[in-house]
Amino acid sequence: GGTDEAGGGETTDSGSGSGEPLHIGTLLPVTGSLAQLGPPEIAGVDLAIAEINEAGGLFGADVEVTHTDSSDANNAPVSTASAQELISAGASVVIGAASSSVTLNVVDDITGAGVVQISPANTATNLSGYSDFYFRTAPPDSVQGDVLGNLIISDGASNVGILVFNDSYGTSLRDVVAGVVTDAGGTVVYGAEGQEFDPAEQNFSTIVGDAIASSPDAIAILAFTDQTPLVVRELVAQGWDMSKTYFVDGNLQNFGTEGETGFPAGTLEGAQGTLPGAFPSEEFQARMLEVDPELSEYSYGPESYDATILAALAALKGGASDGETIQANLAAVSGADGGEECTGFQECADLIEAGEDVAYQAVSGVGPFNEANDPSSAFIGIYKFGGDNTYTFSRSEEGEVPAS
Amino acid sequence: MTETTAPVVHRGAPAGEPLLHADDLVAGYLPGVNILEGCSLVLHPGELVGIIGPNGAGKSTLLKALFGLVGIRSGRLTLQGDDITNLRADALVRRGVGFVPQSNNVFPSLTIEENLQMGVFQTPQKFHERLEVVLHLFPELVKRRKQRAGALSGGERQMVAMARALMPEPSVLLLDEPSAGLSPVRQDEAFLRTRRINKAGVSVVIVEQNARRALQICDRAYVLDQGRNAYSGRGRELMHDPKVIELYLGTLATDVDAARDAEAPPAPRAEPRSGDTAR
Amino acid sequence: MPAEHVVDQARSDLQQVARTPGVAKPDALLVADGVRRSFGGVNAVDVEHLEVQRHVITALIGPNGAGKTTFFNLMTGFDRPDTGTWLFDGTPLSGVAASRVATAGMVRTFQLTKALARMTVLENMRLGARDQPGENLFTALVKPVWAPRERAITDKAMSLLERFKLDTKKDDFAGSLSGGQRKLLEMARALMSDPALVMLDEPMAGVNPALTQSLLGHITDLRDSGTTVLFVEHDMHMVRHISDWVVVMAQGQVVAEGPPAAVMADQAVIDAYLGAHHDTDLGDDALLEEGGVIDAEAEAEADAEEKKP
Amino acid sequence: MDFGQLLTNVLTEMTGPTAIAYALAAIGLNIHFGLTGLINMGQAGFMLLGAYGFAISTIAGAPLWLAFLVAIGAAIVFALLLGLPTLKLRGDYLAIVTIAAAEIVRMVGRSTALTDLTGGAEGLTGNSFKSTFQDASPFPDDRWALGPITLSTNASNSWWLRIVGWLVVALACLLVWRLVHSPWGRVLRGIREDEDAVRALGKNVYSYKLQALVLGGVFGALGGVVFVLASSVQADSLGRPVTFNTWTILLLGGAATVFGPVLGSLLFWGSLVFVRGFLRGAVGDVLSVQQVEQIGWVLVGVTLILLIVFRPQGILGDKKELAINAR
């Protein structure tokens, strides 16, 4: 890990002018089955870049960004080709990929080339500490799963049904939730290992029917936004009381009551969801909308934003924009060694230029990187849906990542 | 008789406007390779014209070219004076031309009856009336109307193919080896039937390897060799032309006839029966 | 290997054989017993007993749909009989896969030709050959192992092609052959493997008579060099000319057997199959009259078919 | 737009492991389809099994050579399992059976039931199985530049992998060339045209088809190994699209030709990178990233259609063969 060295002292002279311009590449899904995850992530990166460049850029030059497509695991060559492109184009940081499977396909290439890879959305456990050059800003499953499990239990549900898709995001989150629920004396009546649905599933009538038939007190939906609306519609159609439904960051979305994402008013009233990030405020969402007015959801946007800002700060702190320098300073700017708390690029950059140690306060609510380059903690917001099928913040809880 | 062997095109053809006139056709399958290299043929109304020739001479190709199934590269084709060069097959069917291909001449997954129905695809209202007539010509098909043609024996297929071609009452009939695969009796029948149809006013072009039979029944015949007209003349003249015999007809039939005549007395004739209902 | 006299012996042996259907032969190569195959209740083949004499040319004739092709299919493993056994050269072959039947020495051709369309004529021919070590995956990798045999095969193929007037076409795709040429190729290809018994299904249908005539010599040569020939044919001139023995099938059964001249003089055969007039000139206008002799014959044949269940 | 950079990317991709892996898979498919006429729609299944075989045995501690043998063995077993019952089926039915079998392999591979073995949906990470291959390299660990391409010598998508990969491709081509021009290949082509005819000539069609299926499957498996040596083992990344791509490559290059599959693979992957990179450079300012990538794929699809329309026999294929209608 690069956490132990990276002394802040040597880098005080940085600040401006000495390094090459920073080149950031993204490897995010804009085609393929996860294409719905790409736009908010790209918007997060673009927003961060815009803010950095507004603040004068890095080393006197604008930060450059190259967006490439990661597609999905089904089209693996797309991501490997994109990774090669980014490497040969001289990117020193790659933001991506969204899917753990895709990351696994390219992580060796990217990190092997001395390029820092920061994923805004990977949650797979086997990526923990995969490489010194691999980081992630996604909230660890252990925190979100813990909060979600406790939320369900605290709401008094003893029999919990989990509608989970068989993807590492779903299953590893499910494992945590199920563990919490059983430890607390509850029972997972549906969605245990072996009851995942296919990530390409479109026919939920029987799956939802079986879940309801197991008479759960609450149902958690652990899936992405492509399948969730179908599940919700099926749940409602089969008479499920939606106030006993729980969402997660992969699918919590302001569905609304109109248009393509909308459900009839009142459909989701009372349903809850967890979302990492202390207050991914409407203000932040508005900023993202400015970058991409087409956005309809924001999943992993904040995480992507944080990843970009962190990379820029690390470069600034290290005084150079090559991969090694960024790698060496990422943990430090994330606050692993303490430091003054700051938000946004401008504020943190000012502090760094003033020679201070900083602890960047992530919009997504994740804490500093730990030994394994995973966020060591995360704020998990708990949200509740109103009658208009949009969620409002109810409170947030912070969780530590247990040292593994 | 010797003059018939000269490669004069259309020898013995009647005067007047031909029904079907192919003039100097050049046609082929692969680009750059011509199979017909200047082939000509006339068919006058009510004529029965035979085409014979060695294997690969281009007889089938000529028929296909006449019927619009092979692209004509040069030359001219007219039907009743209208230019039909490269006209599509279905248009020709509408103009009363019928065709029995040499091979693959039934629809295997259709039943016999459905095969026949396809014969009158363009005039479905005639189906039932014509079915009666045609099944009368091929009584052996009656019992098997509902059987898939794909299960039929080679000879049975041949009958279905012929029957199908007769369904729409064509005015010009192009037959490609209609007797191949038929039992001797059926072959005789097929030839006689062809003649009868012809006598009833249908002009026929028949390609045959059973050349003697073909020459017996046809008014005129063409001998094709290597994509060109080699000989032409009245059927009987060609049949006895030594060159034609040597090159195309062979002496098998005559040899054996002679041998048999020497060996055994001719088989007794069957008594003709009356009460015939055939057309 | 078999001297001329072996063939003569076999032919003269046949003279002694009784002319009853299913009669035993002195030296039978193929013996079929109780072979039955029905399609939806109709017996396509129902052969009590049939023997094919070694070293002679046997013709199998019969009306359309008599079951000749089906019988071939059964014998060569392309179809399974409902019941029945048969011995080829003393070995039972019932239930044996088609390719094994062929390797055992019984090779057939198809009535509806099966040219290997996108292979050249010469390649089609080479494929017919046997004992090519290069047809094994591993030896194929070492050219010297199979090259000599390949040369021998090619020579043989070329001489056959010449006989069958296909030599000019040797480098053309078989799919571009005319109907008759395909028939010729089909037969030539079968002869590539020097079979002990070659079963030809209407080999001359669609072949030009002059060429047929020249090929008959080839078939008799085949016999004289030891190959047994069983062929289906509707061309009575050919049957009469080269066959040593004729078997007549009708409605699946063997109805008559005997030397060609005798069989063709058999009234039942004439009625059911030959017709009395196959030598009359069809150009005779008298034949065209309603109720003419040919019509009567057709009636007779149809009647005969009706009578049998 | 930086054309130099674009061309470098194209070159990197054309010589890269993806192109190698697909070339191998297409060579295998060529034996199946081009030579024997077997419509194998499940080549990805062979690749996936090869990949699993290699990775799992390596993780279990097998040395490199053994891991390769296991990969090949897995393909052979799969070919036998698949072929023994199904090679009697008519072509189109074989197609659906193979596509189904490959999907089953993928679904079982990614199911949670086998997580211990296959890693389930997460798959097997690259660092768990790549080391034996990388250690076998004679080069020092470094990054070398050759022309415009800079790559690590041994790690993952490396010079070492490319050298070995192209060597295997060359050997495969040699083997196929030898086999195509041998009596064995002739029998296969005969089977492609009409298996009944070949059967009547005394060849054991079934056995030949099985041999072809196994041999082609082994090339598929080798392709799979190369594929994962540059990435990681993911059941989903060797699914249906991979088979489709392989088919495209085969017909693009020209079925039944020796070098067609290789050329097809080079062109397919090269042009993919070119089209997308070019678009990004040309219209990247006007359109968003999403739009560029999506239009890129539309163009790829359209190009494919146009290629077939204008050169249906493939680049190296024989137009004459096409003209003979086999139907």
Added chain:
Amino acid sequence: MPPPRTEVPVRALACLDRTVAVRRGGAVLLLLLVLALTTSVVAAPARAAAAPCTPDATTACLNVTVTSPGVGPAAGVTVTVEGGGATAEATTGADGRASVPVTEAGDYTVTVDESTLPAGTVLRDPAANAATVPVVLGRSAGRIFQVVPPGAEGGDSGPAPAATDGGTSQSPGGGGAGTAPADETGEGTEASAGPGTNRYAQLVLAGLVFGILLALASLGANLIYGTTGLSNFAHGELVTLGGMTAFMAVQWWDLPLWLAIVVATTAGALVGWLLNRLIFAPLRRRGVGITQQMIVTIGLALAGLSLFLFVYGAQPAPIVSGISARIQIGPVQISGQSLLSVGVAVVVLAAVALTLSRTRLGRATRAVSDNPALAAATGIKVEAIIGGVWVVSAALASLGGVLLALYLNSTRFNFGSTLLLLMFAAITLGGLGSPLGAVVGAVVIGLVVELSTIVLPSDMRYASALVILILVLLIRPQGILGRAERIG
């Protein structure tokens, strides 16, 4: 809704409970909310206070729930919370919950006073009484105590006494994460997706519905195959096209649903016509082989998929925003929307089947498929027939796409391509080129997909359908309704 606490079989109660929930929906929810608000507890040692516990930087909430699975919460149970140097006592409210705010992190011991449990119940896992709960400040921690009728206690084993016919339902506890709950077998064969619903009947219905809709969607591919021998890999995109057009019609242009269906079908027909006219007719004219044409369809599929993504984005696109609730018919439930879809599908399928088997035109398509050259020679306008088949095929695919999207609740850019394999499996299973076979095959696939969930993990259900496909083909190599060919 007072939770009944008697010895009545749990299953029946579960049903009753569900009925109420289904009927009253939102009302129950509101009631619960109110109850939750009024029965929360405050800090030790005091009893219930009005304020709900919310964790903040200095407080954590320890929520203890006592409940009888499938019956309802147990009120009035006393729980003791010990830890952090203090002891607190609380009584569960009507929702079975007792919420204890604590101000110190650490492990707490939670004990239920078993004497206060509702009459006739005991703790299911008495050994776990006095449970240790780790508490972190700023967080909620929860603890559940499940109570059951006497005799059913004891860890995670055994079916509940009520489950006389148990053991047939799905067993979610198969894996490591969840322990098999005592009550789950209580569902038996009765409850699936609602009261009075027979699980098997429901599954069969779901299979039939899905199968019929799949049949409609795949029939077109079969027609194309049947007439030209082409496996159209772009068929999935035609299905998507239907769904997407209907989506646009309803959501963007505000057309009524029936009109949207008409528009989508027409659009499909048009695209089919164009595809044939612009691409496939020229290819056929130039004698391009069928495999090459197949690659063209792969290219088309690729282009189509990306085009949909470009135009509609990756989000699911529901054709109608409203959610059609299920209605009970005998032992099964089905939504009105699905019923409508199936109705339309059956009518169209019947019409197409009749046309194909009974009319000249249907036979002509088979004739063209058998032998196009001969078909032309008999005067069939081969190109017109093939063009017509393309139009019908694409129209059917589109219509199928709309109806499937209505049934499955939404469409998406890759909607059809995900279904493609199932569609191919369906037409092959039935016997390639046999339209009736496609229907039979699709229904079989639908049934297998749904019924296999009884014994298999649900992410394996498509795999199981494919296994069935392979098995059927091994037994009947020509498919269910296909015919064997004659050799020689």
